[in-house]
Amino acid sequence: MTSLSNDNAIQVEALTKRYGSLVAVNAISFTIKRGETFAFLGPNGAGKTTTVEMLECLRKPTSGKALVLGLDIAKNQMAIKKRTGVLPQDFYTYERLTVKETIQYYAGMFNSRPDVDGLMKLVDLEDKKNVLFKHLSGGLKQRLGIAVALVNDPELIFLDEPSAGLDPKARHGVWHLIDGLHKQGKTIFLTTHYMEEAEILASRVCIIHNGNIVAMNSPQGLISEYGKRNMLILKQTSSRAVPNIEKLGIKANYDETTGDVTVHLNHGVAVSEVLHSLTSNDIPFGELQLRRSSLEDVFLNLTGETLGDEEDTL
Amino acid sequence: MSHVAIDLKASIKSFLRNKSTIFWTIAFPCVLILLFGAIFSYSSVKYDLYLQNQDIKDGKATYWSGVLIDALNSSNVFNINILNATINATDYAISNRLSSLLIIPSGFNDSANMGLLTHSANLANATFVYDQSTSSAPVVGSIVMSIIKELNFNLSHGIDYLNVQDLTIAPKRYGYIDFFLPGMIGVTAMTTSVFTAVSISAQFKQNGVFHKLATTPLKRYEWILSRTIYNVLITFLGMAVMLVLGVGAFGMKITLDATSLFMVAMASLMFTGLGMIIARFVKDPDGADAAANVITFPMMFLSGTFFPISQMPLFLQSIAQVLPLTYVSDGLRASMIFGQSQTAILNTAIITVLGFACIIVGSWITKWEED
Numbered sequence: 001m002t003s004l005s006n007d008n009a010i011q012v013e014a015l016t017k018r019y020g021s022l023v024a025v026n027a028i029s030f031t032i033k034r035g036e037t038f039a040f041l042g043p044n045g046a047g048k049t050t051t052v053e054m055l056e057c058l059r060k061p062t063s064g065k066a067l068v069l070g071l072d073i074a075k076n077q078m079a080i081k082k083r084t085g086v087l088p089q090d091f092y093t094y095e096r097l098t099v100k101e102t103i104q105y106y107a108g109m110f111n112s113r114p115d116v117d118g119l120m121k122l123v124d125l126e127d128k129k130n131v132l133f134k135h136l137s138g139g140l141k142q143r144l145g146i147a148v149a150l151v152n153d154p155e156l157i158f159l160d161e162p163s164a165g166l167d168p169k170a171r172h173g174v175w176h177l178i179d180g181l182h183k184q185g186k187t188i189f190l191t192t193h194y195m196e197e198a199e200i201l202a203s204r205v206c207i208i209h210n211g212n213i214v215a216m217n218s219p220q221g222l223i224s225e226y227g228k229r230n231m232l233i234l235k236q237t238s239s240r241a242v243p244n245i246e247k248l249g250i251k252a253n254y255d256e257t258t259g260d261v262t263v264h265l266n267h268g269v270a271v272s273e274v275l276h277s278l279t280s281n282d283i284p285f286g287e288l289q290l291r292r293s294s295l296e297d298v299f300l301n302l303t304g305e306t307l308g309d310e311e312d313t314l
Numbered sequence: 315m316s317h318v319a320i321d322l323k324a325s326i327k328s329f330l331r332n333k334s335t336i337f338w339t340i341a342f343p344c345v346l347i348l349l350f351g352a353i354f355s356y357s358s359v360k361y362d363l364y365l366q367n368q369d370i371k372d373g374k375a376t377y378w379s380g381v382l383i384d385a386l387n388s389s390n391v392f393n394i395n396i397l398n399a400t401i402n403a404t405d406y407a408i409s410n411r412l413s414s415l416l417i418i419p420s421g422f423n424d425s426a427n428m429g430l431l432t433h434s435a436n437l438a439n440a441t442f443v444y445d446q447s448t449s450s451a452p453v454v455g456s457i458v459m460s461i462i463k464e465l466n467f468n469l470s471h472g473i474d475y476l477n478v479q480d481l482t483i484a485p486k487r488y489g490y491i492d493f494f495l496p497g498m499i500g501v502t503a504m505t506t507s508v509f510t511a512v513s514i515s516a517q518f519k520q521n522g523v524f525h526k527l528a529t530t531p532l533k534r535y536e537w538i539l540s541r542t543i544y545n546v547l548i549t550f551l552g553m554a555v556m557l558v559l560g561v562g563a564f565g566m567k568i569t570l571d572a573t574s575l576f577m578v579a580m581a582s583l584m585f586t587g588l589g590m591i592i593a594r595f596v597k598d599p600d601g602a603d604a605a606a607n608v609i610t611f612p613m614m615f616l617s618g619t620f621f622p623i624s625q626m627p628l629f630l631q632s633i634a635q636v637l638p639l640t641y642v643s644d645g646l647r648a649s650m651i652f653g654q655s656q657t658a659i660l661n662t663a664i665i666t667v668l669g670f671a672c673i674i675v676g677s678w679i680t681k682w683e684e685d
Contacts (some may be wrong), residue, residue: 053683056529058525058528058529058683059683078531081529081530081531082531084529086526086529088522088525088526088529089522090521090522091522091526092521092522092523092526093523093526094324094325094328094523095328096327096328096331096332097324097327097328101324101327105320105321105324106530108316108317108320109317109320109527109530109531109532110530110531111316111531132331148526
């Protein structure tokens, strides 16, 4: 492995994990810069959790190497644990400890003395400080999990499916928190199968499929490179629209059933040009819909699959 | 070491906030002690009684010795075993560890007749030889006495023509509760430790607490040490409540020495290790409870907690000899009640060896994460 750059929080080279004949993670390599929010995106069984757990020093790699904060995961497990924070998927702890006691418990494990009130304020649990863990909702448990992941003031935070199973309001609360951590300069390694989560939070997204990295770039970069083009849908228009639009050098399809025309936009042609072409030729059209390409399209394009909502257990 | 203290504090707080666990650990054994203590103190099960009749004439029992034997037989309480009249019955009782023996001496019939003629009491004396370190002997003695009193009442309405003299072959007098309470302390050590170890391990594995703990500097052995100390402390708490109950409600005389306390600690260690071994092979909390029940319930009933092993069929007695709870119960009885220090130390030594073996194996096979 090349020597560590001080800019890198994580350097992974040819990291592999096998379970018998099953290759869970297949010689993947990537780097994460300090202060970056990096999303690992993939479906069930893609190898996300296995990779993260190797970096968290919970599983031993079959081969390959990884440095976390400049420390070798094969030799410096305790040092890495002391300098990183982890929010596991579906954070759970002693049911009969209160919010405050839970934070104090984990702080004790790191021999650290964090500002417990400050942490509770950060995750907006001040008014729940004396509530037992078992009485917290799923969203509040995850928020407490984030506070617990911060008790040792970590330089790097692993967040494994931080908003899985949460309702939209709770999910946005967790995203707001993660964004706040990013702004504090923390390096965040996010594992998710929610496209929107990766797109909103991450500065870079790595798509993993069947243990292999299939693409890695900024969300917009991935969409530009692998996404479908943005589409303009003209409702209830005439088939005459198609040859007129194609004169502009872009592709269009007419759906006889619905009477809709779908226009595949490219960067060289503006929506206004399409509309001008139609109006100048007296071609009527109804409602307009503009559909942006997303990471979902990128994923579908790269893997031929859609992402499910089930937990990644591999 | 501070990690152990932190985890221990969290475990104790969780315990004190869990009413169900407090009930099963503290209140339930007390309820059992009160119930069984009351029920078996007045029970009417059949007891073994050895009998030697030395008062024989022309090969037959004399009249009054025959009357007494018939009365004992017709009470339907005893399994009477007749000993040869020529042996030294007291020596035989000691060497064969008999709990109850009634000796009708030669001349018993003549003495009874003399008493009747002269209206004199206590001329005809049988001898009740018994080992008071057994739970059944005092009960047998009181039944024999009541049968003779009934005979006397029918004869004279007041004068004790027939009498029984006690001859103990063990120094103290004990009741069922003396037998039962140390057994319940052993059961509490077992259930607390096994169920805590199995169910906590299964729950923590399933809901990801182990996963989270594994990401902290807390070491696996520190967590196991904390859980073991927790189990010992909770067992001591249960033991303290039971001892207070035994002394307060039943007037027990208990010796609480270092051997007893060490035995309880080692029993907790052993059952914690056993629980961890079981936990390794169960996949979810429901399976954990079932597995713990499969181990603890038969042991509870076959290890001489509720009734002496000697009252069980021979094949069950053989099984009891390989169950660790048997040695815990016997050792605690020996040290706390009977003052038999050698037996107590031997049993404690066995449990100590088993305890360290179980905790070492349990710790070795317990995994927070599957690699």
